[in-house]
Amino acid sequence: MAPVILVTNDDGIHARGLAVLAEALEPLGEVYVVAPDREQSAVGHALTLHRPLRVDRVAERKFSVNGTPSDCVNLAVLGLLPEPPVLVASGINHGTNLGDDVTYSGTVSAAMEGTLLGVPSMAVSQAEPDTDGFDGAAPVARAVATRLLVEGLPAKTLLNVNVPRGEVKGIRLTRLGHRIYREKVIREVDPRGRPYYWIGAGPPEWAEDTGADIAAVHGGFASVTPLHLDLTHHGALGRMAEWEGALNAVLKSKRKRRR
Ligand code: MN
Secondary structure, three states: OOOEEEEEOOOOOOOHHHHHHHHHHHHHOEEEEEEEOOOOOOOOOOOOOOOOOOEEEEEOOEEEEOOOHHHHHHHHHHHHOOOOOOEEEEEEEEOOOOHHHHHOOHHHHHHHHHHHOOOOEEEEEEOOOOOOOOOOHHHHHHHHHHHHHHHOOOOOEEEEEEEOOOOOOOEEEOEOOOEEOOOOOEEEEOOOOOEEEEOOOOOOEEOOOOOEHHHHHHOOOEEEEEEEOOOOOHHHHHHOHHHHHHHHHHHHHHHHHHO
């Protein structure tokens, strides 16, 4: 039997990018689609723990879930699929997921969830498509998936793939870029006289870094960034060794005083 591949997204079961990704990976295995029943962009790594999840079978190997992208990956890997997948592919997101923005992304979080469950995973996003649709991202996704299936990935590592709009000049291995936070919160007053706020309204500004994903995509290249789920800063852990004694001393002295 062909290996099972799970495709999901955060734009919802009806998104064009989801269908394009499923079709692009069809030659590599038996593709199952398990995706949210509606748009779930920017939900990050949220899991639904306080209400029941419902699964709707919309085609033989296609399921919609009233939950988040991470819910979908959990349900699929731990129950819905006939066997554990060899790959979790999330996307193709309508819009890039670059640099510091990856932590908000439902698309990237789905791939993180796959990684946590021990399945090699990748997220694919494309700059908001115009007339070209997802013509650029489909062959890039297939190329990266093919290589990933042969080579595997280091432990706790996933791939974040971003594709520019229009013609793709090539593929670059990159690091995450960094956002410059200059934009202000927009404050307005509603018709009932109450203030409301709008965040993330302006266009993002990025630090200049030629090796970053943002530079690659702006230059017309697809970027492939390996991400690591071990968020521990091991260097800082070493450098902060004396904090332990100092913090415990403070704790002890407070306890003594209270007695
Ligand atoms: Mn999205």
